[in-house]
Amino acid sequence: MLNITNNKLHEKVDLLQYEAGKKVFNERNQKYFNRFLIAFGIILILILFLPWTQTVAGTGYVTTLTPDQRPQTIQSPIPGRIEKWYINEGDYVEKGDTILHISEVKNEYFDPKLVDRTGDQIKVKESSQDSYKNKIQFLTNQIDALQQEKSLKIDQAQNKLEQSKLKFRSDSIDLEAAKTNLEIAERQFERARTLNEEGLKSTTDLENFRLKLQETQAKRVAQENKVLASKNEIINSRIELNRIEAEYNEKVSKTQSDRSSAESALYQTQADISKLETSYANYDTRRGLYYIKAPQSGYINKAIKAGIGESFKEGEPLVGIMPSNYDIAVETYVAAIDMPLLHIGEEVRVQFDGWPAIVFSGWPNSSYGTYGANIVAIENFISANGKYRVLLAPNEEDYQWPEDIRIGAGASTLALLEEVPIWYEIWRQLNGFPPNYYTPESATKTKESK
Structure with missing residues (x-):
């Protein structure tokens, strides 16, 4: 009840005569509640001293480890006109297979002899x-x-x-x-x-x-x-x-x-x-060059120029192809403030879109549905989105990445940094400080060897 009157009810009415009053004002209940508060406080203090792994979060997508394994478009070095298609979208082609036949559009090359x-x-x-x-x-x-x-x-x-x-x-x-x-x-x-x-x-x-x-x-x-x-x-x-x-x-x-x-x-x-x-x-x-051939083995993604008799210029993409043999990787982007904290070879946890996962950023070992990765390349120039690009490769000592994952799928990453107490992490988050900067042992040994 709101205390909006000077009339004190408990002075006129004895609350202990009611069952509810007896339970509330029972000294035994108050003793249990006080013990609960003390135990909760002790547990909370202990939790504050538990180790917490600092992380750098990033978002990206699935890609390939080397540039020659990524999806590409096939162009013609000469202008021409489409005469015949030899494949359909989704077909598998070997290196050197003919994809389409083109003809000349410049009059100085019309002579067949x-x-x-x-x-x-x-x-x-x-x-x-x-x-x-x-x-x-x-x-x-x-x-x-x-x-x-x-x-x-x-x-x-x-x-x-x-x-x-x-x-x-x-x-x-x-x-x-x-x-x-x-x-x-x-x-x-x-x-x-x-x-x-x-x-x-x-x-x-x-x-x-x-x-x-x-x-x-x-x-x-x-x-x-x-x-x-x-x-x-x-x-x-x-x-x-x-x-x-x-x-x-x-x-x-x-x-x-x-x-x-x-x-x-x-x-x-x-x-x-x-x-x-x-x-x-x-x-x-x-x-x-009148026969456009596959530069490598792979699957035909999309015919960019379709139909018969359609003309195109030199260097204009005609068809897209996805290599059949590739090493999967993740391309993630991190903020500029976190860039100095990352080093080649550091461990990263990856969560793929479409794969169920339970993520505890501070306790990566307790997370479910994440996969291990290592940093293999860090870009030295900022990207168009205002962040720095980092390339990740699968960790051979961790769980194998899903086989059904496709190039271009979304991914969320957590780069694992230094372990600190939980109270320090809370204090850092409240004050908006960046994670602790440190140099891993591998980087130190590399500098000493040089």
């Missing part, structure tokens, strides 16, 4: 290449012949020059002899004239000496002409030598120019052949 025609162009270019090689060889032989002919002509001109020099020397000697004869004739004429004037020589003898003098002068002049002619022959021989040198240098230069042009054409042909061979390889490889 494009590869063969490119091969014919390569053969024609190779024949042209051989022709240029033969031409270069012929021009090289021609240059060698011109060099030999030039050498012979130069030797011939050198010999003629030497002959002209010898003739010039011989004519010069004859000229000196003619000069000597002229001097002798002049002295004889002078003596004859002196004797004639003295009357010792006749006029006839004087005329004979005069005639002999004139003949000697004529021989000298003739010999001088021969010397000049010989000297002119030397000059002509040198001119001929220079002419031969210039003529054959011009012929060799022209032939070398023709050879250089042939070599340039040969190199251009070789470049054309290389381009055609690249085009041939590209066309041949492109022809093999």
